[in-house]
Amino acid sequence: MSANSGKHHVVIIGSGFGGLFAAKELGNEDVDVTLISRTSHHLFQPLLYQVATGILSEGDIAPTTRDILGRQRNVRVILGDVQHIDVEARTVSSTSLNQHTVTPYDSLIVAAGAGQSYFGNNHFARFAPGMKSIDDALELRGRIFGSFELAETSTDPEQRRRLLTFVVVGAGPTGVEMAGQIAELAQRTLAHEFRHIDPGEARVILLDGAPKVLPTFGDRLSDKARRSLEKQGVEVQLEAMVTDVDQYGIQVKDGDGGRRTIETMTKVWAAGVAGSPLGAMLAEQTDVEVDRAGRLHVEDDLTVPGHPEIFVVGDMINLKGYPGVAQLAIQGGRYAAKSILGRLEGTTDQAPFRYRDKGSMATISKYSAVASIGRINFTGFLAWLAWLAVHLMAMVGFKNRISTLLNWIITFVGDNRNERVSTFQQVFARTAMQDLGPSAYPNLADPGSDGEDELERNAS
Amino acid sequence: MSANSGKHHVVIIGSGFGGLFAAKELGNEDVDVTLISRTSHHLFQPLLYQVATGILSEGDIAPTTRDILGRQRNVRVILGDVQHIDVEARTVSSTSLNQHTVTPYDSLIVAAGAGQSYFGNNHFARFAPGMKSIDDALELRGRIFGSFELAETSTDPEQRRRLLTFVVVGAGPTGVEMAGQIAELAQRTLAHEFRHIDPGEARVILLDGAPKVLPTFGDRLSDKARRSLEKQGVEVQLEAMVTDVDQYGIQVKDGDGGRRTIETMTKVWAAGVAGSPLGAMLAEQTDVEVDRAGRLHVEDDLTVPGHPEIFVVGDMINLKGYPGVAQLAIQGGRYAAKSILGRLEGTTDQAPFRYRDKGSMATISKYSAVASIGRINFTGFLAWLAWLAVHLMAMVGFKNRISTLLNWIITFVGDNRNERVSTFQQVFARTAMQDLGPSAYPNLADPGSDGEDELERNAS
Numbered sequence: 001m002s003a004n005s006g007k008h009h010v011v012i013i014g015s016g017f018g019g020l021f022a023a024k025e026l027g028n029e030d031v032d033v034t035l036i037s038r039t040s041h042h043l044f045q046p047l048l049y050q051v052a053t054g055i056l057s058e059g060d061i062a063p064t065t066r067d068i069l070g071r072q073r074n075v076r077v078i079l080g081d082v083q084h085i086d087v088e089a090r091t092v093s094s095t096s097l098n099q100h101t102v103t104p105y106d107s108l109i110v111a112a113g114a115g116q117s118y119f120g121n122n123h124f125a126r127f128a129p130g131m132k133s134i135d136d137a138l139e140l141r142g143r144i145f146g147s148f149e150l151a152e153t154s155t156d157p158e159q160r161r162r163l164l165t166f167v168v169v170g171a172g173p174t175g176v177e178m179a180g181q182i183a184e185l186a187q188r189t190l191a192h193e194f195r196h197i198d199p200g201e202a203r204v205i206l207l208d209g210a211p212k213v214l215p216t217f218g219d220r221l222s223d224k225a226r227r228s229l230e231k232q233g234v235e236v237q238l239e240a241m242v243t244d245v246d247q248y249g250i251q252v253k254d255g256d257g258g259r260r261t262i263e264t265m266t267k268v269w270a271a272g273v274a275g276s277p278l279g280a281m282l283a284e285q286t287d288v289e290v291d292r293a294g295r296l297h298v299e300d301d302l303t304v305p306g307h308p309e310i311f312v313v314g315d316m317i318n319l320k321g322y323p324g325v326a327q328l329a330i331q332g333g334r335y336a337a338k339s340i341l342g343r344l345e346g347t348t349d350q351a352p353f354r355y356r357d358k359g360s361m362a363t364i365s366k367y368s369a370v371a372s373i374g375r376i377n378f379t380g381f382l383a384w385l386a387w388l389a390v391h392l393m394a395m396v397g398f399k400n401r402i403s404t405l406l407n408w409i410i411t412f413v414g415d416n417r418n419e420r421v422s423t424f425q426q427v428f429a430r431t432a433m434q435d436l437g438p439s440a441y442p443n444l445a446d447p448g449s450d451g452e453d454e455l456e457r458n459a460s
Numbered sequence: 461m462s463a464n465s466g467k468h469h470v471v472i473i474g475s476g477f478g479g480l481f482a483a484k485e486l487g488n489e490d491v492d493v494t495l496i497s498r499t500s501h502h503l504f505q506p507l508l509y510q511v512a513t514g515i516l517s518e519g520d521i522a523p524t525t526r527d528i529l530g531r532q533r534n535v536r537v538i539l540g541d542v543q544h545i546d547v548e549a550r551t552v553s554s555t556s557l558n559q560h561t562v563t564p565y566d567s568l569i570v571a572a573g574a575g576q577s578y579f580g581n582n583h584f585a586r587f588a589p590g591m592k593s594i595d596d597a598l599e600l601r602g603r604i605f606g607s608f609e610l611a612e613t614s615t616d617p618e619q620r621r622r623l624l625t626f627v628v629v630g631a632g633p634t635g636v637e638m639a640g641q642i643a644e645l646a647q648r649t650l651a652h653e654f655r656h657i658d659p660g661e662a663r664v665i666l667l668d669g670a671p672k673v674l675p676t677f678g679d680r681l682s683d684k685a686r687r688s689l690e691k692q693g694v695e696v697q698l699e700a701m702v703t704d705v706d707q708y709g710i711q712v713k714d715g716d717g718g719r720r721t722i723e724t725m726t727k728v729w730a731a732g733v734a735g736s737p738l739g740a741m742l743a744e745q746t747d748v749e750v751d752r753a754g755r756l757h758v759e760d761d762l763t764v765p766g767h768p769e770i771f772v773v774g775d776m777i778n779l780k781g782y783p784g785v786a787q788l789a790i791q792g793g794r795y796a797a798k799s800i801l802g803r804l805e806g807t808t809d810q811a812p813f814r815y816r817d818k819g820s821m822a823t824i825s826k827y828s829a830v831a832s833i834g835r836i837n838f839t840g841f842l843a844w845l846a847w848l849a850v851h852l853m854a855m856v857g858f859k860n861r862i863s864t865l866l867n868w869i870i871t872f873v874g875d876n877r878n879e880r881v882s883t884f885q886q887v888f889a890r891t892a893m894q895d896l897g898p899s900a901y902p903n904l905a906d907p908g909s910d911g912e913d914e915l916e917r918n919a920s
Binding site: 077195421 | 500514517518519520523524526530536539540556557559561594595606609610612613614615652653654655656859860862863866867870874876878879881882883
């Protein structure tokens, strides 16, 4: 397959739900496809929190993209961070370490997703990691388990308290699931493992500026979820806005205007999303408008105004209030692919994109979830089983599905966690080091002090 | 349990085979035990190469130490890097980030293992990672799979060749297993996944200064192993000494005195071990002698001359030519624990430590291994099955054993790899960045440029 094969060349940016399902739809069709992604894997984001809390390995939720698409001979997968889309020239420029690649396209599907939003306070990121990537999840895994380790040997009661206080910001499904799992760790899993601390004394606080947890699930499920969380040991603090974050704590302004500080070392930011910067890049070169969260007001057929060859799908779009969930990306990716194929076959009058809401689910803790499908709401153990089943079947990749199921059996039946390992890079990663100051771990603050000298010597 | 419980207090340094099996032997006995380790996990080193080559997750081979010992109420596990052993005062000083702990002991078992040895050329470490820790294995995983990714988009034929040339230094079991697996990746697993490169064209070179692979296995098995490796596609280059290593290659001096350079980006160092620096620290304060590899000439009963309260076990010792293998550490750890218990019961005349050789095994590739147990040597598929069984049963931890078995079924029956994910920190980790120069990935060369500014602003 070469760039000059003469076939229509579709470039897809992103290997999440949108990009992958577009590629699968185009696989083995009469087009050439190049999928460019910053990572080598397709990430199943809904289960990231389980990587962070030691239930799953990263491989379980992130099969390798070129493995999934290996048999689609017309699809080429390349690793690259997209630096520029040239709408006029119809090219995409990407880099991978010090390699630069320019990929021309006939049609473009931009499925670059969303990152964490700190609502303009980007300096929060250093102290309160988000939950959008494997890197985030593994960093949080190191911090969460590492906090208990450090608390065990701490001789400073204040620091110990800070280490044993966990704050999750954002009471959507991700935040609820994280808070529930950390509470379960503290109350059950780690109960017998320490001698100087009682992990059960850890505080897990879930904050949100809204008056409800899971606000999109409706009042009944929202209240049920809150009660489950509190039963689980999570302190739910609503109408609480985060005003600042630093190494040692988080500052909160409550609904009544009062301000307070929570002293805590581990903060998880699950509060907002911002569309990929590629959205703004497209807005600069076309007439498409971008909203405050960086998402694009695309046409009814998911294209950029004036540029029917450019589709945008998934978390990057703002269309008819459709929610930024996996199903939007999957359906959008497929729709864009079908549109392209239809055009090549001469089909006209493509129907506008219509999102089909397949429901929402969130799990609170072992054996407890809330689910809303159409008009049917249900909770408890049955909802939890349904949650497991839906997510298992929604995952792409057979082997990681089996491995996930096994890890769930280990965790939920055995009450154990198989995936707690962190590397030094993760436990004492740059953010943690910055938290505690470079003097805290001198050998790692200057990574490979021998190496640093080498660099200087080689440079001189 | 407190330091002043009045019971005999045993401190164990290290959570590898030696430390863990000593702790298990002392568990629920009438002593207090504190196990101090730099990592939170017990590492099953023989399978590290499978984490590096995408077969296993890190959780599969590294169960959490305090989880394994959770039910031994007299055993306390603490995370700490031992900075100092004060033989006179009988204390161990350790640090964990910015926390310092001083632990007094009545008996001490030093089981701190060994690190990679570069035979005095420590600057090799930056370019040729070893295989002694989870960090190493995940870094290598990122490099190995990342090399194929980068080769796919490389427009420089020389760089592509360097990316597709892999060199493993050291033809002991670790090196043989790594080389075999990388060859299998290139020849089989990745075969269908790329469009611009043919992974099968990758070169995998196994180097050793000795004239045989697996020199300790005897000539017959050694020759068999070499033939298997070559059939697998590995180029075996013996009597080849490494004289220098840099970003782009490795310099070799052959047996005939000739010198050459192999251009290669990914180098794995599996060639030598050096006893923990704690050995030298003990040598400074006692009469124990240390050999060139940093190992201690302990007494027949594994104690330090003149200090019967200090035991040294496993890779740290040089005793009667016993090999630095897992069984030595396991048997030594148990022996030391039993000695301590025996003394407390008033038993005298402890028999000297005698190592029982349970045989050696090494796997070459799927369905092919060599095994030597006593006088019985066998090879091929049966040896491979035996290798799997022995390693599976030798692992500590039930759940990770099940998970490992599942991952083996996925890999060996399914011909797939479930655990290929690397984080940015791993693929573009400090060593990789240093390899290609900080300009290669500007956003990561200054980790979190926002953060760096913050640090400066906070400091000013």
